[in-house]
Structures are given as structure tokens and as C-alpha cells.
Amino acid sequence: MDAEVGIIGLGTMGSMTAWQLAKNRVTVLGFEKFGIGNDRTAAGGESRLFRTAYMEGPEYVPLLKEAKVLWRDLEQESQNSLLTLNGGLMIGEEDSAEIKVIKESIEEFQLEHEILDKEAARKRYPQFKLYDNDVVILDKNAGFIRPELAVVSAAYQAKKYGAELKPYSSVEQIIPDDDGVEIITSGRTFKVKKVVVTTGAWSFKLLPELKDKLIPKRLLLTWFAPKNLDLVLPNKLPIFARLRGDFRLTGAPTLDGTMVKASYTKDPLTIDDPDLLYRDVYPEEIEKLTESVKRLLPVLYPDPVRATPYMDAYTPDNHAMLGALSNLKNVFIASGFSGHGFKLAPTIGKIISELIIHGKTNYDVSHLDPNRFSNIQLQ
Ligand SMILES: Cc1cc2nc3c(=O)[nH]c(=O)nc-3n(C[C@H](O)[C@H](O)[C@H](O)COP(=O)(O)OP(=O)(O)OC[C@H]3O[C@@H](n4cnc5c(N)ncnc54)[C@H](O)[C@@H]3O)c2cc1C
Numbered sequence: 001m002d003a004e005v006g007i008i009g010l011g012t013m014g015s016m017t018a019w020q021l022a023k024n025r026v027t028v029l030g031f032e033k034f035g036i037g038n039d040r041t042a043a044g045g046e047s048r049l050f051r052t053a054y055m056e057g058p059e060y061v062p063l064l065k066e067a068k069v070l071w072r073d074l075e076q077e078s079q080n081s082l083l084t085l086n087g088g089l090m091i092g093e094e095d096s097a098e099i100k101v102i103k104e105s106i107e108e109f110q111l112e113h114e115i116l117d118k119e120a121a122r123k124r125y126p127q128f129k130l131y132d133n134d135v136v137i138l139d140k141n142a143g144f145i146r147p148e149l150a151v152v153s154a155a156y157q158a159k160k161y162g163a164e165l166k167p168y169s170s171v172e173q174i175i176p177d178d179d180g181v182e183i184i185t186s187g188r189t190f191k192v193k194k195v196v197v198t199t200g201a202w203s204f205k206l207l208p209e210l211k212d213k214l215i216p217k218r219l220l221l222t223w224f225a226p227k228n229l230d231l232v233l234p235n236k237l238p239i240f241a242r243l244r245g246d247f248r249l250t251g252a253p254t255l256d257g258t259m260v261k262a263s264y265t266k267d268p269l270t271i272d273d274p275d276l277l278y279r280d281v282y283p284e285e286i287e288k289l290t291e292s293v294k295r296l297l298p299v300l301y302p303d304p305v306r307a308t309p310y311m312d313a314y315t316p317d318n319h320a321m322l323g324a325l326s327n328l329k330n331v332f333i334a335s336g337f338s339g340h341g342f343k344l345a346p347t348i349g350k351i352i353s354e355l356i357i358h359g360k361t362n363y364d365v366s367h368l369d370p371n372r373f374s375n376i377q378l379q
Helices: 012-023 058-078 097-109 118-124 147-160 200-206 283-296 342-358
Strands: 003-008 028-031 048-050 088-093 113-116 134-139 143-145 164-166 171-177 180-185 189-197 215-224 239-244 247-253 260-263 306-314 321-324 331-335
Touching (some): 012 028, 012 342, 028 180, 048 239, 048 342, 058 097, 058 342, 088 097, 097 134, 113 118, 118 134, 147 164, 147 342, 171 200, 189 342, 200 306, 200 331, 215 283, 239 283, 247 283, 321 342
Parallel strands (some): 003 028, 003 189, 028 164
Antiparallel strands (some): 048 143, 171 180, 180 189, 215 306, 247 260, 321 331
16 A cells, blocks of 8 residues: 555645645645646635635535634644635625525524625725615625645645655546555556545546536636725725626735736636636626626726636536545545635545544535435446
8 A cells, every 4th residue: 555545636625635634644645737736726816715604505604614713723834824804795685595695604603794784885895886785794704815825835734744745646547446546647556545536627537427517617717907006905805795696796805905806706617628728718708797897896997907717616506525435435525616615625624534534524514415416327
């Protein structure tokens, strides 16, 4: 055996899993196709939003509370500042599905928040255009994470705890059998007891049986210049989800206070091959985005000054696949985070490490059961 656990893909989830396993004295062998922390993965683009009043479902709140604790642990261990909590504004129509779920999350878990009346909101946050039926909620436990630094920090902490990491090593195939899993790279074959597949948008390539369950999609990140610099400083502008029907923006101020990252992430485009991602911008990606800026965040000039596409794997229900694959012995998966997984990453690493070490976890992750899609046929 070359190690107890092989981790395929040392991006967001892989680096956090390596950190958690190695910290618990499990021998880890990690493989990464590119460099550690590289910008081609789902972890590129300078910032990721952290929110706890969660519009994707209250069942995530306990995982998010744990994530906040673990982000602080990683900061302490790596001596890097990774998570800045400058608050999060959630603005949307009172009767929208997202606002309803945000309110449910707040109520069920008594989350720290403020609901602002429109007059107060206009005064405090003049950046946003508000309409009559809008609700303005300030999530006090929200902010942004520095994603590339977070991945590098977790990977190098894992290394400190003894993990062996192999950057620029693409895994071509995994072959599970009764006593472990073979990992095949172009140079060599390795043998480990268990494997964790954390290959993000590339996951279906290693697990072709999951092609229609882990769908690579393209997400364009865009940055805008402000009309008034004073209004976009991180201490004046919280992170935000500004939602209004088909028009919507999610984003954050840049750390240097000169721009705003504001993106339109509804209905992302499906891509055939993550290795052939088109690096330019499609005109149809920009239309709804610029219109959203004009309608919702008019303190910005509406044409993006920077636009970079990234990818994530999406599942049919937009909830990830996390845990052991029932039909593939000794193989665990943490993939399909459907555009909202970064904030959860350290908790995901902890859960996989618990599942591997103890065979169970105390967190309720039944909504992320990787075997929930009944028509999955593996081997
Ligand atoms: C543009 C964008 C904005 C987002 N915004 C937010 C946000 O604000 N907040 C939030 O919480 N989430 C956000 N997300 C979602 C979040 O970033 C992702 O869900 C998360 O990063 C996915 O992590 P991952 O580990 O699955 O994939 P990745 O981080 O992409 O990691 C996969 C890794 O596997 C490697 N790999 C692939 N194939 C192989 C192979 N065969 N051998 C070896 N290595 C391989 C890749 O190189 C990569 O490093 C966003 C995602 C995108 C794309």
C-alpha cells in the first residue's frame, strides 16, 4: 500500500479533506492535475461568498456554523487571513422562494440578522436600487473567503501533518477491488486502501457512470468599475445577493476597494469538456448581467472591466454528492457542489475524514447522499 487514502484532485474539497485526514494521522497521497491553488479550478477568482442565512436550504446551516469554526482553525494554523465577515445583504422580493428559505434558515437556527425597512436600507446602502416589494435582510455572519489562499493553506497544512502531495499528476483511472483501489497516472500505478474523488467539474471523467449526475457548468465571474469609489469600500458594501426575478447579482467588493465583483449565476451554461473551456465571453452571458447591473446596482458602470469563466460540477437537484459510493467499493466522493460549495469546504473535509476514520459522521448530510439518484448504475 502506498497510503491509507488517495485523494484525487487537490482543489477546494480535496485540499480540505487532505488537511483533515492528515491532521488525524491518516496517511494521505494526494494527486493534482495542475499546481496547488491554481486558478483553473472552481476555486479561482479572488473571492467566494460566505453566507449563513442560507437560501439553498436550512439543512445547510449546521454545516455552515461548523465551517466558520474550521475556517478560523485553518487561519490559526496557517497564519493566513482567509475569511472576512463584513456582513451579507440579501435583497429580494418578499414572496420569492429564496427570501422565504432565507427567513426559514434564520428562524430555525436563530441566526444573527437585521431586517431593514426601505428608508433605513436606502440610507445605509445607497448602492442598491430598491423596489416596493423588496425585503432587505442583513446576515451578520456573512462575508468573503480568499479561495486560492485557502486551498494553498489547507494543502500545505496537510503536508505539514505528513501528507504526500503530487501536483502536476493527472489521474487517468481508478480501479477499486476488495482490498483497496489502484490509482493509475501516466507515470505509475499506486495502491491505497480508500480513494476520495474530489475532481470537481472533471468528476465524470473518472466516474463516467455519473456523467448525467455531475454536469460541468460554466460560471462567468465579472468585475465592474464604480461611479463612486467611496461607496464600494469593503467596510461600506457588504457581500450581497440582489435578486429580482430573472435579474440578479451576487457579489462582493474587491479587497483593494476599487471594484465590485458582481456576477449573474442563474442557469449557467453546460460544457462538454472541462479541458476545453472557452476562455472568452459569449454575448448571451453578458446581456442579463449588464441589464441586472443597470436595474439593481446602478452605482456601477454596466460593462464589466474584467470577465473570467470558471467551472463547477452541478447535480440535477443542485445538492452535492458526499460520502461512500454504494456500488464502488472503497470509493468516496465529494463533488457536485453546484456553484455554492466553497464556504462549506472545511466541513466537507471533516465529514469525509470522519466517514473514513469512524465509518460515520454526526452531521446530518442525508440531503447530500451520493446514492440518492436511484438510476445510478455503477459497474
Ligand atoms: C465562478 C464561481 C463562483 C462561485 N462562487 C461561490 C461563492 O461565492 N460561494 C461558495 O460557497 N461557492 C461558490 N462557488 C462554488 C465553489 O467554488 C465550488 O462548489 C467548489 O469550489 C467546488 O470544489 P471542488 O473541490 O468540487 O472543485 P475544484 O476546486 O475545481 O477542485 C477539483 C480539482 O481536481 C483537479 N483534478 C481534476 N481532474 C483530475 C485528475 N484526473 N487528476 C488529478 N486532479 C484532477 C482539478 O485540477 C482541481 O484542482 C463558485 C463556483 C464558481 C465556479
